[in-house]
Amino acid sequence: MSADATTLDPPLHTTTGPPSVDLVALFRDSGIGDVLAELDRDLVGLVPVKTRIREIAAHLLVERARETLGIASGAPTLHMCFSGNPGTGKTTVALRMAEVLHRLGYIRRNHLVSVTRDDLVGQYIGHTAPKTRDVLKRAMGGVLFIDEAYYLYRPENERDYGQEAIEILLQTMENQRDDLVVILAGYESRMETFFRSNPGFRSRIAHHITFPDYDEAELLLIAQRMLDTMQYRLDAASRGAFEDYLAHRIRQPNFANARSVRNALDRARLRQANRLFADALAGGKAADGAALTLIAAEDIRASRVFSGASDAPPPDPIR
């Protein structure tokens, strides 16, 4: 463990009776409360995910308390699998996970290596193993995040090199649990197929976390936060328009939760720019700060979603 992990050593009570550990003090000293509060604040919804992170945090603390009393049980396995529909925050949470685990003192370094199939699987015989080992070496001490992990296994091609990468991954996940936390992410149905064909993987992953879809209120909150970071704003009319938009869009195929929201906002920004230009060319007054930051209701209402057409894939990037 890292040097700052030693500050997490719990106070040992040896005054009277059998030795005990003050869990409250341990919790306070570790600063985990801040991490969890931060997660609660920054991520909208995702209740099962937050609950699981809380459980992991509590487990690691108890584990540390047990260690001080000499009750050994070996390091817990923390490999995880995030599954859920597109745009439900799997990648965002994974990025935060490295920080959480580091603050908990479970991994030595706050770093995350994000890879996909391309980075692990080679192009010719004998290329895969060194490539995968190289990635694993780079991720040592931190978190290895494999996005779209189901692509590693291609059942249609029995000579696919993905299998080799999977075997090396499994071996490292088993033997170097102290050095590396592996997080897989992917769409739920495809991950299910992936695990069915690689049963060894399922059993080596302790935490299977399913990301639920967002409801409309949560999506609106997400949109609000995205706009805040981009320095845009909605007024009462455009907020109502966006609520209508979400109600329509959520029922359409290919709805990708927060990602669809982001795309909708990006298109609204394009329309806003277009509108401002049209106004200026028609001899309107100069655009001030308020006009430049406001997404108006008409920018949102112009979306094809309201005319019953699907928003994705768009044949015309603006409408």
Next chain:
Amino acid sequence: MHITQGTFSFLPELTDEEIGMQIDYALREGWSCSVEFTDDPHPRNTYWEMWGLPMFDLHDAAGVLQEVNACRTTYPHHYIKVNAFDSVRGFETMRMSFIVNRPATEPGFRLERQDGPGRAQRYAIRTYASDQPSGERYAPR
């Protein structure tokens, strides 16, 4: 004869944990580590065999230690060293290099004298181990 080459060579053997801490230090300084081995520890033998390529982009000692241990398993009776290379302009060289594995018995060197022109004495040192062909030196007998 205990060979003293590179950093820490006058200290007792480093444990794996200490090796890990030294590698961590090197990585923190932004140096890249590599592993090399040889069975000819002559001081003028600058070019040891490379165990794989130098490891760039690493953040943690575990990756380097993994290679050190792989090299130890393959060559348990060879000298193995870890080098830390600094790529900063002006240095562009090894900043640290230390032995992490050595054979159980090190027979040492012998001094050879030669009569040169005009009976001038010329000296050379030679590893006893290099009497054996490469690959058979330091094998347990």
